Amino acid sequence: MLSVTGLNFTHKSSTRQILNQVCFALEPGQLTVILGPNGSGKTTLFKCLCGLWPTSSGSIKLDSRELTSLSSAELARIVAVVPQDHEPPFAYSVLDAVLLGRTARVGLFASPGSLDYELAEAALEDVGISHLKDKPYTQISGGERQLTLVARALAQDTPLMFLDEPTSHLDYRNQTRVLTTVRRIMAEKGLTVLMTLHDPNLALHYADRAVLLEQGRVYCNGPAHEVITAENLSRMYDLSLEVVRHDGGSFICLKGAA
Amino acid sequence: MTKSSKSTLIYLSPLIVGGIALFMGAYAIAPSDVLRILTGQLAGEEAETLKAIVLSIRLPRILLAGIVGLGLSVSGATLQGIFRNPLVDPYILGISSGAALGCAVTIGFLPWLPVQVMAFAGGLLAVSLAFAMARTQGEITRLALILSGVIVSSFFTALVSAVKFLVDPHALQNIVYWLMGSFALADWQMVTIAAIGIGLGAIPLVAMRWRLNALSMGEEEARLLGVNLRRERFIFIASATLIAAIAVSVSGIIGWIGLMVPHLVRMVSGPNHKSLIPLSMAGGAAVMILSDTIARDLTAFDLPVGIITAVIGAPFFFYLMKRQSSQLWRG
Numbered sequence: 001m002l003s004v005t006g007l008n009f010t011h012k013s014s015t016r017q018i019l020n021q022v023c024f025a026l027e028p029g030q031l032t033v034i035l036g037p038n039g040s041g042k043t044t045l046f047k048c049l050c051g052l053w054p055t056s057s058g059s060i061k062l063d064s065r066e067l068t069s070l071s072s073a074e075l076a077r078i079v080a081v082v083p084q085d086h087e088p089p090f091a092y093s094v095l096d097a098v099l100l101g102r103t104a105r106v107g108l109f110a111s112p113g114s115l116d117y118e119l120a121e122a123a124l125e126d127v128g129i130s131h132l133k134d135k136p137y138t139q140i141s142g143g144e145r146q147l148t149l150v151a152r153a154l155a156q157d158t159p160l161m162f163l164d165e166p167t168s169h170l171d172y173r174n175q176t177r178v179l180t181t182v183r184r185i186m187a188e189k190g191l192t193v194l195m196t197l198h199d200p201n202l203a204l205h206y207a208d209r210a211v212l213l214e215q216g217r218v219y220c221n222g223p224a225h226e227v228i229t230a231e232n233l234s235r236m237y238d239l240s241l242e243v244v245r246h247d248g249g250s251f252i253c254l255k256g257a258a
Numbered sequence: 259m260t261k262s263s264k265s266t267l268i269y270l271s272p273l274i275v276g277g278i279a280l281f282m283g284a285y286a287i288a289p290s291d292v293l294r295i296l297t298g299q300l301a302g303e304e305a306e307t308l309k310a311i312v313l314s315i316r317l318p319r320i321l322l323a324g325i326v327g328l329g330l331s332v333s334g335a336t337l338q339g340i341f342r343n344p345l346v347d348p349y350i351l352g353i354s355s356g357a358a359l360g361c362a363v364t365i366g367f368l369p370w371l372p373v374q375v376m377a378f379a380g381g382l383l384a385v386s387l388a389f390a391m392a393r394t395q396g397e398i399t400r401l402a403l404i405l406s407g408v409i410v411s412s413f414f415t416a417l418v419s420a421v422k423f424l425v426d427p428h429a430l431q432n433i434v435y436w437l438m439g440s441f442a443l444a445d446w447q448m449v450t451i452a453a454i455g456i457g458l459g460a461i462p463l464v465a466m467r468w469r470l471n472a473l474s475m476g477e478e479e480a481r482l483l484g485v486n487l488r489r490e491r492f493i494f495i496a497s498a499t500l501i502a503a504i505a506v507s508v509s510g511i512i513g514w515i516g517l518m519v520p521h522l523v524r525m526v527s528g529p530n531h532k533s534l535i536p537l538s539m540a541g542g543a544a545v546m547i548l549s550d551t552i553a554r555d556l557t558a559f560d561l562p563v564g565i566i567t568a569v570i571g572a573p574f575f576f577y578l579m580k581r582q583s584s585q586l587w588r589g
Binding site for chain 1: 339342343344465466467468469471472474475476478479481482483484485486487490524528529530532
């Protein structure tokens with residue numbers, strides 16, 4: 001599994017330290033969420049964990065191997081990344097977009113074979129959008145596009161899945177749809193999932209574990225309901241928040257709002 | 259008509275257009291005679307002239323136009339995919355002008371060297387410059403890339419003019435004539451050079467064509483999907499450049515084909531590079547043969563085919579720009 005120790009990150013030609021001695025580890029089969037205000041280093045940490053940005057010092061280990069020692073193809077066979085919603089340059093069909101998840105397994109001089117097609121179709125089935133497979137990827141809704149990207153990550157057939165703010169461009173219904181789907185699939189396939197999120201309530205509702213990031217440091221790290229508390233969040237966001245309990249669930253809201 | 263039968267038609271189009279083009283030309287030869295020449299049944303005194311016209315003038319010219327059209331289109335389709343920009347081709351990016359400079363320098367100063375060497379070097383230099391200039395702020399935006407292409411193009415065109423100014427009148431004449439972009443000088447030797455050079459460049463493009471889909475998702479995403487970005491991008495760009503440079507070395511600068519054909523093919527069979535690459539090759543061959551046949555038969559003069567492609571291509575670019583403007587300016 002993934003473990004991070006003493007991770008530091010500073011942009012080239014800058015002295016400001018974006019990440020400072022970040023340490024945490026993912027628990028197998030659990031959904032871990034990275035939560036933090038804007039500018040806390042969430043995005044930078046995510047880019048480092050995906051192997052896109054080189055860290056200044058510290059180590060990111062996948063099982064026993066150092067992340068930096070892996071080629072992009074090797075990494076793509078361990079970690080599938082769901083990027084934030086993006087606009088693709090060409091109107092590929094949804095199925096063709098999902099097939100891209102097979103890039104690291106298809107040979108340099110080859111095209112996807114029948115196994116790849118089966119896995120891609122199964123992934124579309126898993127996220128529940130098989131009916132869209134021949135639609136142009138540019139003409140489906142934002143929520144459907146996010147699900148297509150989740151299907152692409154599933155077709156990648158990796159033990160780990162990272163999602164970069166999967167709900168940021170979605171309306172409330174689609175946020176729920178995407179996160180519920182991810183939750184269901186990770187249980188079915190025994191995946192380990194890491195995601196960055198903005199909304200503490202979504203984190204509280206869907207995550208097993210949470211890492212709170214503040215000014216490039218891990219402020220708190222542990223089981224979601226122990227870490228996502230009114231005190232921690234009030235300090236982190238500089239707001240006065242309270243936890244409201246209702247019907248066995250907990251919700252974070254502004255003090256006095258409920 | 260279904261998608262697959264349309265695709266079949268595109269694959270057959272070079273043979274159909276090329277076959278018809280064999281019967282057309284400034285020197286009127288009866289269609290029945292052309293058929294008899296092709297089957298080797300025409301004999302007699304006058305037959306030698308007619309044979310020479312069909313087999314040594316028309317046939318190599320049609321083949322050369324076909325190979326160059328195939329090359330420029332597959333080069334354009336590849337560059338559009340790599341740069342995730344539907345508005346580029348070897349001409350827009352300045353590769354053709356870079357190659358032209360290489361050719362002009364060779365004709366003017368290094369007559370002992372095959373023109374293809376410097377053409378390739380010039381093309382690579384041009385595409386590297388356009389790439390580096392467009393890249394100043396992280397990911398390359400569409401508009402920045404096109405502007406860089408314009409800058410590189412005019413820079414190399416100016417250098418070509420400087421070469422023209424410096425060389426002797428005989429070499430000048432050669433450079434000017436060849437730069438116009440024409441297949442009028444086609445012979446079997448050129449066909450061989452074009453077939454080998456463009457074939458060499460096209461092999462990796464065809465073999466790796468599916469991966470262009472992943473590369474067209476942008477640099478970061480391609481890496482996340484497991485693409486060895488630097489290596490694969492280099493192979494694609496170098497191959498596309500080699501093809502464009504060879505094309506320029508045998509027929510001068512012929513613009514717009516590499517921009518138009520991939521778009522026409524996408525309208526028929528969709529954007530997946532698995533089918534786009536081979537279909538662009540076939541479609542490019544057919545469109546170029548058609549343009550050249552129009553160029554040599556429209557008037558009594560043999561018009562440079564580059565004029566025909568530009569007259570069709572520039573309005574086409576305008577149409578694409580209108581259609582995509584919202585995306586284009588957003589970068």
